[in-house]
Amino acid sequence: MKFSIERADLLKAVSQAQSVVERRNTIPILANVLMSADGSDVSFKATDLDIEVIDKTAAQVERAGGTTVNAVLFHEIVRKLPDGALVQVEEDQTQGRLQVRAGRSHFQLATLGREDFPVMATSDYDxxxxxxxxxxxxxxxxxxxxxxxxxxxxxxxxxxxxxxxxxxxxxxxxxxxxxxxxxxxxxxxxxxxxxxxxxxxxxxxxxxxxxxxxxxxxxxxxxxxxxxxxxxxxxxxxxxxxxxxxxxxxxxVIPMGNTRKLEVDAADFAKAVDRVATVSSERSRAVKLALDEDRLTLSVNSPDSGNAEEELAVAYGDERLEIGFNAKYLQEIAGQVDRENAVFMFNNAGDPTLMREGDDQSAIYVVMPMRV
The missing domain is CATH 3.10.150.10 (DNA Polymerase III, subunit A, domain 2)
Incomplete structure (x- = not known):
């Protein structure tokens, strides 16, 4: 096997393959990527026996063939080669080595035969x-x-x-x-x-x-x-x-009877949660939401660190409600909102809360409350 390939194309293909490889392997060949050159393409295959990825990219193939080389090591070498370099890859079967050349750099890497590389069983797709x-x-x-x-x-x-x-x-x-x-x-x-x-x-x-x-x-x-x-x-x-x-x-577990509606700017809400959660202990990360007419007060009370409170102008017209949530969960859910407004639907302090993006029903989120 012998081929030449642009460093950028090689890096992209090897990056995809090496990320599938598990770092700890009891089967040595599972740490390798299988390179196969044929026609005007080179394919790079990696597997952990549960996932298999094959990345095919164009190259100047001088001699068809294939071998396997340590995926992480090969990726690191390619990553450190200069931008724009033309990489020459050649299998030296007599020494069981892979020769990698780019400019003045020259590497010889140990290989394992491709005949031992595992093949994922084919499947009839429904x-x-x-x-x-x-x-x-x-x-x-x-x-x-x-x-x-x-x-x-x-x-x-x-x-x-x-x-x-x-x-x-x-x-x-x-x-x-x-x-x-x-x-x-x-x-x-x-x-x-x-x-x-x-x-x-x-x-x-x-x-x-x-x-x-x-x-x-x-x-x-x-x-x-x-x-x-x-x-x-x-x-x-x-x-x-x-x-x-x-x-x-x-x-x-998706609540259908929640009637208390809060509408809030998603970005402002996520930032406010992040700010008040700064003083909370990592173990609980609890943030209390106090809802009153068109006003939301977020607060955190941490015996070890102190207190924090922030007020937001919101659209809310139901009776007063106090409810607590894990700060991380609130931030992650608010972070999914592509539109300007997030809509929260509450029932009471002990029931799951529903969230959606404006009036879009195609994406909904549910979060369980915490005691605060």
Whole structure:
């Protein structure tokens, strides 16, 4: 194998691949990236046995072939090469080394044979559809903050993607919850999705997928089965196992009878929460919201550090209410609002609170209160 490639193209491809690799591996070859040169392309494949990513990029291929090299080490070398450099990569089969040259730099890296590189089993996909990158980006960006990190409830360690009945027809819906907050976001249903099984996309996969969605003009080909999900662009294919578990009936925890309505500037609210939370202890991070007519008072009382209070002008016309929340949860939910105003719907101090963006019903958030 021998090829030449622009440093920027190589760095982009290797970055995507090496981020999938687990830093601690009991199987040595899983720390490697598989490079395969053929025709006018070089593909870079990495896997942790749950996720597989393949990044194909154009290169000047002089000799076809393939080998594997430590992904993190190779990425670090490419990252430190000068901008604009032309990188020459050649496999030296007699020494079992990979020669990497750029300008006056020359590296020899240990390799492992590609025949031992694991192959993810193929899957027959039940549903195949195409979706614009901005639509998928919105679905996952607005839900990922609520993914649970509690390993015992593994079925909450991802985003539940499924077809759901909305008020105005069927929708493609993503939901995430950790038991303390919940995010539910809808998008128009793409063609070809009538028979899609509901799947839980793992947290790590959601993070890797985000790198495919930055191009607003990209269209992502999505394939879904009971056990796997695949996202593909012309250059990159990301295949992942889905979480083998049943996502809870999230509809039961979405409050429908909350009538006390607060409307507030989302950015001002997030900044005010951040300011008053400065004095709160890390353990509780509790912020009290005191609501009166067209006035919201945020306060924190920390026995160790002191007190903080801030007042905001808001739209609120119901009876007085005092309710407490985890400051981090409030900031994260307020941070999802793209529109100017956030609308909170309360019942009482002990019940879940509903939040949405203005009059947009396609994204709703639920947060559980705290005692303060």
């Amino acid at each position: 549903a195949n559809f195409s979706c614009p990158a901005p639509v998928l980006r919105r679905l996952f960006d607005k839900t990922r903050f609520a993914i649970s990190t509690e390993e015992t409830r593994y079925y909450l360690n991802g985003v539940y993607m499924h077809v759901a009945e909305g008020d105005d027809g069927r929708k493609l819906r993503c939901v995430a919850t950790d038991g303390h907050r919940l995010a539910r976001v809808d998008a128009p249903l793409p063609e070809g999705l009538e028979d899609m099984p509901g799947v839980i996309v793992p947290r790590k996969t959601v993070g890797e997928l985000r790198k495919l969605l930055d191009d607003d003009d990209a269209v992502i080909a999505v394939s879904v089965s009971e056990t796997k999900i695949r996202f593909a662009t012309p250059q990159i294919t990301l295949t992942s196992k889905v979480i083998d578990g049943t996502f809870p009936d999230y509809a039961r």
